[in-house]
Amino acid sequence: MQQPESENKLKVVLCWHMHQPHYRDGEDGVYQLPWVYLHALKDYTDMVWHLEKQPNAKAVVNFAPVLLEQLDEYQAQVHQWLQDGTAMKDPLLNWVSGAEAIPQDIDERVKIAEACQKANAPTIINIFPAFREMVDLLNDSKLLNEPNHTLMSYLTDQFFVDLLVWYHLAWMGISLRQDDERIQRLMAKKSGYDAADRKLLMQIVAEAVAGIIPRYKALQDRGQIEISMTPYGHPIVPLLLDFNSLHEAMPHAPLPSYAQYPGGSERAHWHMKKGLDVYKRYFGGKPKGVWLSEGAISDAAIDLLDEYNIAWCASGEGVWRHSCEKSHIDEHDLNSKKALYRPMKRPENQCSLFFRDDGLSDLIGFQYKDWRAEDAANDFAHHLTNIANFVCKEGEKNVVSVILDGENAWEYYPDNAYHFLLELYAKLSDHPRVELSTFAEVLSDGVQPRELSYIQAGSWVYGSFSTWMGDPDKNKGWDLLVEAKQAFDKQVRSGQLTAIQQKQATEQLGICEGSDWFWWFGGYNPSDSVRDFDRLYRSHLRKLYQLLALEAPKNLDVPISFGGGDMENSGTMRRN
Known part of the structure; x- marks a missing residue:
């Protein structure tokens, strides 16, 4: 018997993919980019909040394991700083918290000024007049494009403290701004943030990041969401x-210099x-x-x-x-x-x-x-x-x-x-x-x-693997990875590594095998982002050689890619 249309509903699955690559520098362990905790404050909190507020809604949430580990690490480091003042492994957090003093070095101040403008200005910066005013001052004086050392040195330490505090306040999710009176109080102050304000901000960060995984797990446990990986x-x-x-989707695309990934x-x-x-x-x-x-x-x-x-x-x-x-x-x-x-x-x-x-x-x-x-x-x-x-x-x-x-x-x-x-x-x-x-x-x-009798290999981007292989820069990145894997295999076979060394090297290899490095290589991506990911990738490869007790090859000192494009909605998957 035919089912009435009113009872035969169309099922709809909203699947939200949560992913950030491993941002810690392979050699010194310092986070080179702050996107894990900033997206935690802005997006992971808001996304779970919407589902908590609407219990009849359902979704699939996919977490990359390397993101989960970094979220856990961030909350632990911020809590440790709050407890005993131990500096964190993220320079922005150390500066905004006061764990490290505002630098007097002009180049370091320029880094702070640049970092605090990494956001979509119309929706994150311009809506806060106090924040916008500071950014306008920096841009009007062309301190970033052509650093004027005299003007930069005249900016007070308090200016940079306020800039850092506002950058973090602007990245707070709407749910946090609505529900947390402490954030409202900090925003209302507008400027002149002191040590107590900065500590309060760090308490907010610690609580927000620490709550993310338990909140999603609670939704999973009550059957409202499915969590995949x-x-x-x-x-x-x-x-x-x-x-x-x-070649299944791109028959004529050039492969890397090596025929296969060893031990893939x-x-x-x-x-x-x-x-x-x-x-x-x-x-x-x-x-x-x-x-x-x-x-x-x-x-x-x-x-x-x-x-x-x-x-x-x-x-x-x-x-x-x-x-x-x-x-x-x-x-x-x-x-x-x-x-x-x-x-x-x-x-x-x-x-x-x-x-x-x-x-x-x-x-x-x-x-x-x-x-x-x-x-x-x-x-x-x-x-x-x-x-x-x-x-x-x-x-x-x-x-x-x-x-x-x-x-x-x-x-x-x-x-x-x-x-x-x-x-x-x-x-x-x-x-x-x-x-x-x-x-x-x-x-x-x-x-x-x-x-379905046949699967043609490909990805959600163009139905191919063009985003990760087939371009000269991308293939160069794969060649460096294959050479590192060959060195890894040789050292493991030699029996010279201790069990701990082999475990550490194996996990470091896993970081180097991530997709994000190859995503960013190529001329269509913004040069600043390409530079950041290029440096980070080569840093992770050098760390792998270090863990293998081998000297890193000199070609790891040479940039792989320079970019130069202007990708729509930077960081968002490309439009199909």
Whole structure:
């Protein structure tokens, strides 16, 4: 008997991917970029707060294990400073807290001035007049582009204290600003922040960062969200397993100088096992799903997930289309995208595959920031209603997968997307044709995967691996990694490393295998960001050689890439 449309709701999964790479310098252990704790204050707090405030809403939240460890480390360091004054491993936190005095060196002052402007000015700086005034002073005097040592030396220490305090206040999530009277009090003061104010700010930071993992775990434990993971260091697993998987979507792209990544299968298993250990430590148990880094999948990568009894993974619409074409999925179901709204599975695998609706996901990632919040939420719901009317006619259960960064897009929205997310969750939680769900629930609720005979390897970006391999700079980065892995293998085989040395080197290798280094190499990215990630990557490789008791090659002193582009919504996944 045909199910009434009113009862056959379209399932919708909102999957927020939380990820930051390993920002600590490989050699001195100092955090080179502050994005872990700043996104913690602004985005991880707001995202969990919205779900806490709307208990009928559901979502999947994916955490990269290397991010979880850094969140834990930050909260521990800030609490330690509050307890006994031990300096932290982050220069910005040391300066804003007073753990280190404001430097008198002009170049160091320029670094503070530059660091405190790393934000989307229209939504983070300009909305606070006291903060905007200080930034205008810096820019009007051209202190950053052409540092005037006389003018910079005339700026008082108090100016830099106020600048640092305001930078951190501006990065506070809307939920923290609304709920914490201490933040409101600090903002109302406007200037002249003293030691007590700075300590109060650090107490706020410590509490906010320490609360993130427990708050998400509480939502998981009551069944409101599903928490998934990526393999530990966020590597591109298909490329670890086989460089030739690049050619499935890009047949003529040049490979690195080396034919394969040595011991790639063993390394992929290591990232899975390490990731599962970290997940269990923070959330208990084992995840039902794994978001392979960057939605990068291949036949071999799905086989790997089967070995760990993973129920689901997901990728992008480009991979779906290429795979459907080669699997000879009905042309109408492909062109109309009807086949996109069912999970898929190869007959020989247990792991089900979900595929991202790129259009809907990119509306949130790129378009709705310029809309009225209510109009944006209504538009999104209207799209879902149209999909429901199209695919839910014959009693079949269908699912729409909306997958995007859970952190970077909100910086470009007014009020950190507070109004949009409030409207979106409210609209979808009480929609007559839509049911918010999770990937695991979708499978347990009887949405039957459709057979997919062939998977074309690729990622959620363009359905290929072009963001990580095939470009001269990216390939150069892989060549350096392969050479380091060869040195690692040789030292391990020699038996000269102690068990502790081998463990440390193995974990350092995992950091070097992360996807983010290769993401940033290439001419299309901003030169400042490319420079930062280039230095950090080579620092991690040098640390690996150090742990192996080997001299680092001289070519690690030479920059890999210089960038020069202007990427839309910097840090956000590219528009498809």
